[in-house]
Amino acid sequence: LSGTELDHLSDDQLHDRVKTAAVYARVTAEHKLRVVRAWKQQGAVVAMTGDGVNDAPALKAADIGVAMGISGTDVTKEAADMVVTDDNFASIAAAVEEGRAVFDNIRKAVFYLLSCNISEILVMFLATLFALPLPLLPVQILWINLVTDGLPALALAVDPKDPDLMQRPPRSPSERFLTKERFWLLFVQGSFLALITLGAFVYCLYGMDLNLERARTLTFTVLVLVQLFHAFNCRSDCRSIFQIGFGSNKPLLGAVALSIVLQVTIVLFPPLHEIFKVVPFNPEHWVLAFGIGILPLAAMELWKAARSTAKSNRLS
Secondary structure, rough: HHHHHHHHOHHHHHHHHHOOOOOOOOHHHHHHHHHHHHHHHHOOOEEEOOOHHHHHHHHHOOOOEEEEEHHHHHHHHHOOOOOOOOOOHHHHHHHHHHHHHHHHHHHHHHHHHHHHHHHHHHHHHHHHHHOOOOOOOHHHHHHHHHHHEEEEEEEOOOOOOOOOHHOOOOOOOOOOOOOOOHHHHHHHHHHHHHHHHHOOOOOOOOHHOOOOOHHHHHHHHHHHHHHHHHHHHHOOOOHHHHOOOOHOOOHHHHHHHHHHHHHHHHHHOOOHHHHHHHOOOOHHHHHHHHHHHOHHHHHHHHHHHHHHHHHHHHHO
């Protein structure tokens, strides 16, 4: 579209034409402003780049105005939200990619923290509801929050970018941080962690006839382990950990390994027994704890595989 043609278009006509026009020629500051507004009326998130004084009104009206740092005028830079110091459009694309990656990782960390906290709440609530002995003591819950909510969540916040990050369609500005689908997945996964943990407590207490202290210690360890292994689930909703690669996030591996070492230490180190109200248990109990602890990871891998198979069948 040329500037002359734009002058003869009403706002409603421009609203339709802007979807197909890829190049604008001989346009004024007013024309640029009209194009930006036409896109925004359609619910699009609009970025405007410019370097001249006549770009300033459109830069100001856009959702994000991007000024050129080398060739841009002072007026343009003042009106813009961001200045590209090397005048390279690829830098804008890199910023979009980085922004998407940061958003993804924040959501992964929050999803992990909330699902783990839901599991702790449900463990205590269900135990009270069914008149069971307390499966966890306050000091143990504090330790769980310290050892599972700290380092693993920070490691998820620096998770490597997904390879298909820039192939995704833009996220709707009205989309919630936690969509309905993600909210239900959050609740289901948190409930699953809680049921595994409470099931382990009941089995130890009544199936294995362990005393309350030993059953509580094993339950305490199981909850720590299920939450730590659950961190690997939170790296992706649909891609298997084998597709992503266990070693692709080394900080997460280190955080999980260190947290496991800390948990083993308080169970095996006698001076800490009185502080955390734990007792040591036999090697077979450790095998049981780790076997139960890895169940959430195994279950999510099966769910992702089934979901991927169903999606492939629909496409074919």
